[in-house]
Amino acid sequence: MSQHTVIRRVTAPDIRAKKGGDKIVSLTCYHAHTARLVDPHMDFLLVGDSLGMVMHGLETTVPVPLDMMIMHGAAVVRGSRHALVVVDMPFGSYEESPAVAFRNAARIMKETGCGAVKLEGGARMAETVAFLTQRGIPVMAHIGLTPQSVNMMGGFKTQGRRQEEWAAIEADAAAVAEAGAFSVVLEGMAELLAAKITRAVPIPTIGIGASAECDGQILVLEDMLGLSPTVPKFVKKFAELGAAIEDAVKDYATEVRARQFPAKDHVYAMAKPADEKPRVTKMSKTKPN
Numbered sequence: 001m002s003q004h005t006v007i008r009r010v011t012a013p014d015i016r017a018k019k020g021g022d023k024i025v026s027l028t029c030y031h032a033h034t035a036r037l038v039d040p041h042m043d044f045l046l047v048g049d050s051l052g053m054v055m056h057g058l059e060t061t062v063p064v065p066l067d068m069m070i071m072h073g074a075a076v077v078r079g080s081r082h083a084l085v086v087v088d089m090p091f092g093s094y095e096e097s098p099a100v101a102f103r104n105a106a107r108i109m110k111e112t113g114c115g116a117v118k119l120e121g122g123a124r125m126a127e128t129v130a131f132l133t134q135r136g137i138p139v140m141a142h143i144g145l146t147p148q149s150v151n152m153m154g155g156f157k158t159q160g161r162r163q164e165e166w167a168a169i170e171a172d173a174a175a176v177a178e179a180g181a182f183s184v185v186l187e188g189m190a191e192l193l194a195a196k197i198t199r200a201v202p203i204p205t206i207g208i209g210a211s212a213e214c215d216g217q218i219l220v221l222e223d224m225l226g227l228s229p230t231v232p233k234f235v236k237k238f239a240e241l242g243a244a245i246e247d248a249v250k251d252y253a254t255e256v257r258a259r260q261f262p263a264k265d266h267v268y269a270m271a272k273p274a275d276e277k278p279r280v281t282k283m284s285k286t287k288p289n
């Protein structure tokens, strides 16, 4: 074998094949440097439209433009090499018709190099899911709490906590599976409903606020790292990076004001007269990619 082992990226069919097997693990990822760190440990990376809220300070995902998804999607593809990259289709880029959805999904695939797209909606989007998958675009569906419908739901509200809501959500899951989605995100729904859907559909379910009964799990990276100012109840913080960043920033400010930084190690001396070649300054690398 050569020194550089060729790593084949995870594909949408690889994820599909995990139904009922090993857990599928994923996180959202919005840019290249976090992708590099997260990628080796994930089955897929989602460039979620939550990036509009998390990275750009928007109040909902509704205003997120297609170009924003493409710019961050391309960065995540460049920063990763193992995991499947899935890019969210933003509000307004796919609902109008299957043809519009195909045009925009194709742009996302061509301009980012991602391996699949995700869109929100169940039965009402099934025709579009079929249209895209029949034309070469793997689709992850997303049902339950669908944040792009926040203005119809009257807030980010947990779904399926009353039995009478179940039939419609179960029908959504069945419809996107039948239409050819390779997996489906179940967001913000009662545990018993997520369990029932996971048993019923032939494609893997990816839970967020939907219990451990799903075939896989996803969280927003910044939420589990402790970087988001507020998080939904379903988030567990695996680190407190917000506090760590604040500590580092305070230390920097203190040292600059105390004239302790920059110190000797951080400054350039004059070139010696004998030096002919101009010196090339390289940024130090912490880890080879």
Ligand SMILES: Nc1nc(=O)c2c([nH]1)NC[C@@H]1CN(c3ccc(C(=O)N[C@@H](CCC(=O)O)C(=O)O)cc3)CN21
Residues within 6 Å of the ligand: 050, 053, 054, 061, 145, 147, 156, 157, 158, 188, 220, 223, 228, 231, 232, 233, 234
């Ligand atoms: N940072 C971040 N994390 C997310 O998980 C996330 C986003 N942003 N933006 C897009 C959607 C919106 N999401 C949200 C946002 C808020 C709640 C929330 O406040 N839930 C309430 C329960 C509300 C109810 O059931 O009535 C909670 O207490 O957790 C849930 C999901 C999930 N997604």
Ligand SMILES: CC(C)C(=O)C(=O)O
Residues within 6 Å of the ligand: 028, 046, 047, 048, 049, 050, 051, 088, 142, 185, 187, 208, 218, 219, 220
């Ligand atoms: C929360 C996940 C599933 C998502 O759609 C996003 O981050 O936009």
Ligand SMILES: [Mg+2]
Residues within 6 Å of the ligand: 048, 049, 050, 061, 088
């Ligand atoms: Mg999303």
